[in-house]
Amino acid sequence: MLPTAETTFRPGDTGYEDELAGFQTGFSRRPTLIVGAADAEEVRSAVAYAAGHGLPAGVQATGHGLPGAADGGVLTGPGAPVMxxxxxxxxxxxxxxxxxxxxxxxxxxxxxxxxxxxxxxxxxxxxxxxxxxxxxxxxxxxxxxxxxxxxxxxxxRTQGLYDAERLERLAGVKSLYDPANLFRQNYNISPGGR
Structure with a gap:
């Protein structure tokens, strides 16, 4: 059974060449199947398919690394909506x-x-x-x-950056040295912590 990923490509399919393209152009490979896995289940399915058909499997992480599966194998890579x-x-x-x-x-x-x-x-x-x-x-x-x-x-942008004790101390420093809040174009802590 083919992997469940919506983005599954075989040689000759529209999108196959695009899936092979990446930043690592010094290597050429022609896997039998490319799976653009979006989650762990789709990766598991691709690996199970490769194992069940005696094919080598590999992972291509956004095109930066060395090639995944060689000729005739199953290549799985990111199927996220954006790199x-x-x-x-x-x-x-x-x-x-x-x-x-x-x-x-x-x-x-x-x-x-x-x-x-x-x-x-x-x-x-x-x-x-x-x-x-x-x-x-x-x-x-x-x-x-x-x-x-x-x-x-x-x-x-400051939400979650500081625990309550540290935020209170930093607001005190700000009140003492910058009460007019002139330096506010950064991760601003308002004088008084507001």
Missing amino acids: SVVQINHLGGALEREPKTPNAVPFRDARYLVRVLNPLDGPDLDAVRALHGRAFGVLEPLTVGRSLNFAFGGGD
């Missing part, structure tokens, strides 16, 4: 020690930093927002907060 880069950094305790002089770095107990990045020159922004919502929704039970260095987008 995405997911980066997971193990922090290894790098933030755990509080400095002698308090600073603005929150959530020192974080064990990982997860980023989801998408190009914004063409994709449907609603699709990007929906993709981010699904990705971070899965991680919500494990999330301790957001990283100031990677807080992009509109709206209240």
Whole structure:
């Protein structure tokens, strides 16, 4: 049985060549089947299909890596509505020690930093927002907060950046040194915390 992915391509199918195209152009391969998997079940289905037919299987992650399945194999890759880069950094305790002089770095107990990045020159922004919502929704039970260095987008960009105690301390510093809120074109903390 063919994998369940809606984006399944064989040689000669419209879209097959587009699925093979990527940033890594130094290698040529002709897999028997390409599966644009959108979730873990579609990846499982593609791997089961390859195993059931004695075909090699490979993964092509957005075209940057070395080729996945060689000629005659099954290649699975991202089937997300837009190209995405997911980066997971193990922090290894790098933030755990509080400095002698308090600073603005929150959530020192974080064990990982997860980023989801998408190009914004063409994709449907609603699709990007929906993709981010699904990705971070899965991680919500494990999330301790957001990283100031990677807080992009509109709206209240400071929401979730600081725990209550740190936010109160930073608002006090802002009230003391910038009561007119002149420096507000960044991740603004208003004087008084409002």
